[in-house]
Amino acid sequence: MQQRRWRALLQTMLLAVLCGGLCHAAAQTGTAPEAFDKQPEGKRLFVEYCAACHGERGDGKPASGLKLKPPALDLTRFTLSDEFIRRVLQEGVLGTGMAAWKSLPPDELNAVTAYTATLGRDDRLSAQERVASDRVLREAGHRVYSVHCARCHGDGGKGDGPDAALFKPPPADFTGMRPSFAAAASAIVEGVPGSAMPAWPRLTRAETQAVTFYIRSLYRGSSRSLPIHSSLSRHPAVAQQ
Secondary structure, eight states: OHHHHHHHHHHHHHHHHHHHHHHHHHHHHTOOHHHHHHHHHHHHHHHHHTHHHHOTTSSSOOTTOOOOSSOOOOGGGEEEOHHHHHHHHHHOOTTSSOOOOTTSOHHHHHHHHHHHTTOOOBOOOOTTTOOSOHHHHHHHHHHHHHHHTHHHHOTTSSSOOTTGGGOSSOOOOTTTEEEOHHHHHHHHHHOOTTSSOOOOTTSOHHHHHHHHHHHHHTOOSOOOOOOBOTTSOOBTTBOOO
């Protein structure tokens, strides 16, 4: 009897250690435990269904060298909400090479969604490159956004501005996708080939930084912690820590 109690106690301790290890690993990667569990299957599905366009790492660089216009999204440069990923997978994106995957079973849809959400890498404004405080950047960015961006992207950033229906692909929904500072600045200064997103080279460095800061504030997805990517291309309007 005593031996059984000791055996049960040992099993309980082992389970606690295992769960603690999984939670620690999930915390290190910024991924919830349930998403952590789905990553191997999600990665397999991503490689099978998505890598031909987005590349095995999600960086938009497939081994085949496939070139699309607009280019396949570099998923490493965006924080994407689960809801946003699931909607894109189920509905596709008009005017792009992103097809709808309506035949995916729910468990596969959930697995590839959870894995895709882990691919993003964020960056930060350095103290040296920052032109103003958060409050000033947000206020100034809102003014620039209202003048130059809202007609397409909408007042709330959902891609539902009064001119949005004129374009395929549709304007980006910033409530479900948050670009890194570098990705946003690149799109603003250089435009996005194959889309209606024009270049805005006449914006000053301060205006570009401010509107980039404001655009990122429109994100309404989960605040999962993503690792900081140290190899993002530097851009005059942004800097990384």
